[in-house]
Amino acid sequence: MGRTVLVTGAGDAWGSRVLALLRRDPGVGRLIAVDRRLPPKRLPDVEFLYTDVRRPTLVPLLAERAVDTVVHLDVREAPLTPGEGRSTVKENNVLGTMQLLGACQKVPGLRRLVVRSSTQVYGSAAREPAVFGEDSPPRAAAGDGFARDVAEVEGYVRGFARRRPEVAVTVLRFAHLLGPASDSRMAAYFRLPVLPTVFGHDPRLQLVHEDDALEVVGGAVAEPGLGAGVFNVAGDGVLTLTQAARRLGRPTVPVLSPLTPWVGAALRTVGVSGLSAEQFRSLMAGRVARTALLREARGGSLPHSTAETFADFVAAHGGGPLAPERLSRMVGRLEEVVRRG
């Protein structure tokens, strides 16, 4: 009889892939998925429980099934369903985590807790270092949106780790997740036909490929795992936003920073979502997290660098009006003209 693993927030496409990966782990005996929505497709040998982590129904569940590993992926940036407001997202992230941790505390057999977090916890401002390590102190309450949620979630997780020192708690701070079929915030942004940017700012972006993120979650759950602690999860290297836009072949429209809230609101009214005031703010400074701890724990860099992750996305969604190949040909033609002339 292998271990019993409970996964929260497994209802989206990426979550299903996490489940499929864990299913293949021979150490995992029983796999339980919990979410507010049903997964896109049924997975064999996965017990799916349609419930809300915000409700205190998890305690009997965790105790009854003798869960020893909890993988908490239900920390989301984007709303689960399009109509959901920011307050629901926050409630789900913060209250959901509180409920889950409360339940976890009552289960004596729990051995391991893996929590999804984000490098957005480091905030994004001019007064902050360019490269953050896991030990960088949390910065000035990290604004309001998702960054604040993550900071609060991590706060509760730290409290739990203090109260239950025998549970190995692994916090994975993911950079922006991106993949060819990704439905993340970043992917939604890069799918816009024209990319609004903040005038005079060219943020550095650090990405992590969805496949690599999967592998890291799998690695954290498996024996012996990554070990307890906080890990930044990101591909090597960075891209600046303009560089990314050029590789993607999309034009950028710089917006003066005082106007960004209005531009975001205006875009939302015409049905273009994915550009909150927060996202605009994060388009100003950008952030890069040091990944030395993760490299050490898993013995090497992630398979995809930031540039390769983005290239994968470009292969699926690129080819805009300013596609690199087209521009390259234009430069070639210009060269010919100049030569002849």
Next chain:
Amino acid sequence: MADAKVIPFDEGERRSLRAGKAGVGDGGDAPVGEAGEAGESALERGLEFLRRRLTGAYEVDDFGFDRELTDEVLMPLLRPVFERYFRVDVRGIENVPAEGGALIVANHSGTLPWDGLMAQVAVRERHPAERRLRLLAADLVFQLPVVNELARKAGHTLACAEDAQELLERGELVGVMPEGFKGIGKPFAERYRLQRFGRGGFVATALRARVPIVPCSIVGAEEIHPMVGNARTVARLLGLPYFPLTPTFPWLGPLGAVPLPTKWTIEFGEPIETGDQPPEAAEDPMLMFQLTDQVRETIQHTLYKLLMARRSVFF
């Protein structure tokens, strides 16, 4: 202009470097064949550069340093200022290590940070290893639109212990001006008088990274914008640390912001090794103060020495 040295521009090496880079980039259908022939024209290079910029086929490091943009655009813009305008005389460049991390500590003056930029050009142009100086800049630089973008691309980063240590541990040459706004925004009457060196955090950083500290004295920058007054109210309104009043600024508008063509000297002093200190030395406040004072004294003495030897402000 008498002792303005013209250093031959090492074309060959740069070109081969560039050719190597172009091969790595994924800029689509790059032209092949012709590049091997001897006369790779400026046109071709320019177009190749344009192609890479337009298609995003260039690299930036974690701090946002864009080597190609710096070498091809920013440095060529600054080089004439360095060679012709300020006619910078660089001394003691051999004191800058040829490889590995080192912390260059310099005095700061001149209202606008031309001194930092000139130190960056000096290290790039005059050092045999063509090293790149990564300057630590105030947070104000990273709040201003456009300026923050350019600063990051030129390899500068925020003056904080985390970034400094990270760069030093990666074996980079880091430049810091510990006087900060106190130095750059000081009145003309106090020229060449070093201000307080912060709390000496730079020494702790160098000790932790176990890299040498190279004192650097810059003469000439004090007189580029003689700051005779400081409009404090205006500065507060604009959220700036100081608002300079010089004989020409703001009276002549933007023209008044053109620096005076003074003659500069940048002298790098002998490195102060930190490698022989025990690892816990960074936690010892007395040692910290002592080393900070040592660096400060070295720079101050060199400044006085250079000033004594200076014939005139402009020649």
